[in-house]
Amino acid sequence: MSDSPTREQAIADDVRTLHRLGYPQELRRGMGAFSNYALSLSIICILAGGVTSFHVGLCSVGGAAIGLGWPLCCLFSLTVALTMGQVASAFPTAGGLYHWASILGGRGWGWGTAWLNLAGLVTVLAAINVGTYEFVTSALGFDAKELGPWQLVVQSCVVLALTGSQALVNHFGIRFTTRLTDFSGYWILLVAFSVTALLLAFAPSLDWGRLVRFENFSGLPGEEPVWPTSSSRTALFLLGLLLPAYTLTGFDASAHAAEETVGASVHVPRGIVRSVMVSGAFGWVMLCAVVLAAPDLGEAANQGKGAFAWVVGGALPGWLAKALFLAIALAQYLCGLAAVTSASRMAFAFARDGGLPFSALLRRVSRKWGTPVYSIWAVAGLSVAFTVYTPVYSTTTAVCVLFLYLAYVLPTALGLLAHGKTWTRMGPWELGRWYRPLALVCVVGCAVLFSIGVQEPNEKALLVVLGTVAVLVAVWYAGERKRFRGPPR
Numbered sequence: 001m002s003d004s005p006t007r008e009q010a011i012a013d014d015v016r017t018l019h020r021l022g023y024p025q026e027l028r029r030g031m032g033a034f035s036n037y038a039l040s041l042s043i044i045c046i047l048a049g050g051v052t053s054f055h056v057g058l059c060s061v062g063g064a065a066i067g068l069g070w071p072l073c074c075l076f077s078l079t080v081a082l083t084m085g086q087v088a089s090a091f092p093t094a095g096g097l098y099h100w101a102s103i104l105g106g107r108g109w110g111w112g113t114a115w116l117n118l119a120g121l122v123t124v125l126a127a128i129n130v131g132t133y134e135f136v137t138s139a140l141g142f143d144a145k146e147l148g149p150w151q152l153v154v155q156s157c158v159v160l161a162l163t164g165s166q167a168l169v170n171h172f173g174i175r176f177t178t179r180l181t182d183f184s185g186y187w188i189l190l191v192a193f194s195v196t197a198l199l200l201a202f203a204p205s206l207d208w209g210r211l212v213r214f215e216n217f218s219g220l221p222g223e224e225p226v227w228p229t230s231s232s233r234t235a236l237f238l239l240g241l242l243l244p245a246y247t248l249t250g251f252d253a254s255a256h257a258a259e260e261t262v263g264a265s266v267h268v269p270r271g272i273v274r275s276v277m278v279s280g281a282f283g284w285v286m287l288c289a290v291v292l293a294a295p296d297l298g299e300a301a302n303q304g305k306g307a308f309a310w311v312v313g314g315a316l317p318g319w320l321a322k323a324l325f326l327a328i329a330l331a332q333y334l335c336g337l338a339a340v341t342s343a344s345r346m347a348f349a350f351a352r353d354g355g356l357p358f359s360a361l362l363r364r365v366s367r368k369w370g371t372p373v374y375s376i377w378a379v380a381g382l383s384v385a386f387t388v389y390t391p392v393y394s395t396t397t398a399v400c401v402l403f404l405y406l407a408y409v410l411p412t413a414l415g416l417l418a419h420g421k422t423w424t425r426m427g428p429w430e431l432g433r434w435y436r437p438l439a440l441v442c443v444v445g446c447a448v449l450f451s452i453g454v455q456e457p458n459e460k461a462l463l464v465v466l467g468t469v470a471v472l473v474a475v476w477y478a479g480e481r482k483r484f485r486g487p488p489r
Contacts, residue, residue, distance in 0.1 A: 010263045014092070018259060021093055022488025023352070027259045027345075028174055028370030033267040035178045036254050038185030040275035043124075043250030043342060045335035046283035047188055047328045050247045052131030053397060054287065054308040059217045059226035059301045060240030061233055063291040067211025069237060070287060073244035074280035076445045080405070081251055081276040082431060083412045083439045085269030088255045089427025092264035095349035096255035097407050099487050104423055105414035107486030112472055113410045114350045117252070118379075119468060120403030121343035124249060125383040127396040128339055129162045130155070132332040138306040139313075139325040152388070159387050166337045167380035170344060173369040174260055177341055184334035189278070191327045192286045195312070198324070199293035202315045206292050217301035226304055228456050238452050245449055246397045247283060249404045251275050253342035256349070269429040343379040348372035353487050398453045398461040406465075409446040412439045 015025045031039075057065035093099045097117045102110025133155055170177050200206070218236055219229035230236055254271035258264040261271075290308060293315040294300040303310040313321045351362035366373045387396070415423060416439040431438065454462035 007262060014259075014262065014264050017092060017265060021091060021099075023093060023259075025259070026365045027094065027348075027372075029260050029262060030174060031178055031257055031261040033261075033263065033270065034185070035182055036257055036261045036264075036267050037271035037274050039178075039181050039257055039338050039341065040251040040254045040271055041188060041279060042181045042184040042335055042338035043253045044248055044275055044279040045128075045184075045188055045250075045331055045338075046192055046247060046279050046286060047331035048128055048131060048247075048335040049249075049397075050243070050283045050287055051308050051328055052135050052305075052332070053243050053246050054290065055226050055301070055303075055305050056246070056397075057240040057243035057287075058291075058297070058307050059220055059304070060236040062213060062215035062217055062297050062301065063210035064212055064214045065237065065240030065243065066284070066287045066291050069240045070244045070284045071280070073241045074248065074276070074284065076441075076449075077244070077248040077251075078273070078276050078280065079438050079445070080408050080412070080442050081273045083415070083435060083442055084252065084255070084408060085272045086426065086430045086435055087411055087415055088258065088272060089265050089269045089429035090423075090425065092255075092258040092261075092268055092427070093349065093487075094256055094259040094345045095353075095487065096252055096258070096346065097411050098346070098350055098355075100411035101414055102486045104411060104418045107484060108476060108481060109410065109414060110486055111355060111476060111480065111484055112469075113407050114346070114355055115468070115472055116403050116410070117407035118343070118346050118350065120249075120400050120407055121339065121346055122379055122382045123386055123396060123400035123403060125163065125336060125339040125343055125379065126159075126386045127246070127400050128332065128336045129159045129383070130387050130396060132162060132329060132336065133158045134305055135309070135332065136325075136329050139309045139322075139329075156384070156388055160384050162333065162336060163340070163380045163384050166333070166340045167376050169337055170340045170376045171366075171369065171371060171373050173371055174341075177337065180334060181338050181341070184331065184338065187327075187334070188331050189282055191324070191331055192282045194327070195324060196286045196289040198320065199289040199312065199315055203289075203293040204295065208292070210291050210297065211288055215297065217298065220298075220301045221304040222302075224304060226301075235455075238448075239455060241449070241452060242398065242401065244280075244283070245405070245453075246401050248276060248279060249401060250339065250342065252404075252408065253338060256342045256345040259345075265427045266429055269427070340376060340380060343383075344372055344376040347375035347379050351375065353485070355484060398458040399464050402450055402453045402461060402465045403468075405446050405449055409442050412442045415439060416443070 087100045098110050098114035101113035214233050218227045219225045251272050254268050258268050294311045300307045351359040362375045
């Protein structure tokens with residue numbers, strides 16, 4: 001007979017672990033290992049960030065931003081995922097980062113982490129759907145500038161329709177959402193493989209030196225340059241790291257779905273790490289193929305936001321390129337769908353402990369659907385509002401990267417201080433003696449990423465992030481530290 005636990009036994013163990021952490025089982029627990037992994041894979045979605053932000057890398061130092069910069073940043077993201085996985089195994093709750101920071105550092109750190117994580121998840125949802133709008137219009141050859149003063153109105157209406165439909169799907173239960181994110185996991189890899197194979201097959205020639213050659217494409221395109229003109233290729237290379245940094249975010253989704261995952265202490269950390277590894281590998285190969293297929297990299301960079309569509313449309317027959325664009329757009333839509341799932345679970349968990357305005361409403365779980373319906377619609381509405389505040393895609397992505405990686409690194413830094421002292425009970429998935437050095441790499445890497453993310457033309461991101469942190473500190477000391485009790489201990 002097999003010694004492995006049955007599904008019922010695994011669920012019973014999950015419920016006991018959740019009770020030990022102070023929470024009842026309210027959400028419907030039905031996700032398997034693949035579904036948990038597919039959720040993070042869907043939010044990372046190399047066909048979303050990797051495609052819509054392709055110009056961010058290309059217009060820095062050309063092919064070297066993808067050939068060298070992408071794997072370098074992937075190693076950093078994998079380090080963050082590994083350290084996050086160990087903490088997630090020890091504390092498998094929907095609160096994820098917020099709950100971990102509270103346990104390892106105190107309720108003040110948890111409260112701050114929760115707001116940063118929630119802000120990051122809301123803004124990443126905004127970036128995904130704005131990116132989808134821009135990608136589709138670019139792929140269809142439509143110039144949004146022709147709309148004149150109605151440009152923002154049209155974009156807002158499209159983003160509202162995308163986000164509203166994603167929230168509606170999430171409203172009607174985790175089972176239907178899980179089926180779509182499972183499909184999304186397969187779809188992303190299938191389409192990425194197809195893009196890679198077709199571009200390499202139709203490429204007129206393959207100049208492999210492009211992938212390591214540093215070229216200066218700053219100042220392109222002329223009217224709205226992706227990056228201001230600069231003579232420093234080192235500085236431009238660092239700016240190009242925002243392409244993989246933005247793409248490889250959202251893997252905390254596996255943690256936020258912990259209370260809906262069977263065998264969460266093992267499958268959640270595996271989902272986090274595997275999603276980063278697979279996305280990093282497939283994304284690198286696919287974008288390298290795009291670089292190799294471009295007839296002229298300088299001309300591609302001159303297309304700005306339309307660089308990816310210009311390369312694919314020029315290399316492939318028209319009907320085939322359009323078919324791929326539709327397949328990519330579907331993957332981007334499902335990416336937003338998964339982002340709503342992750343953000344709403346974070347909002348639910350924080351509201352469950354009284355951390356949000358209208359917490360009594362936001363923590364409610366539908367008896368019929370088993371989902372936090374009010375949290376779902378709240379995060380959807382906030383993401384649409386943010387796109388009206390800052391409709392510029394590059395600033396939106398910079399803001400979400402900074403918020404998310406700050407939220408990622410805070411529990412890791414607190415775990416570094418608490419490891420072996422106040423934190424002695426680990427989960428079944430752990431790094432052993434490697435946790436502390438990897439956690440230190442995460443802290444240093446996050447500081448470097450922050451400095452990159454606020455450079456021109458994204459200086460507005462610095463104001464948004466620092467302003468948010470200042471408000472959080474002021475609100476905490478003005479009264480929240482007396483009111484907010486934090487998670488149960």
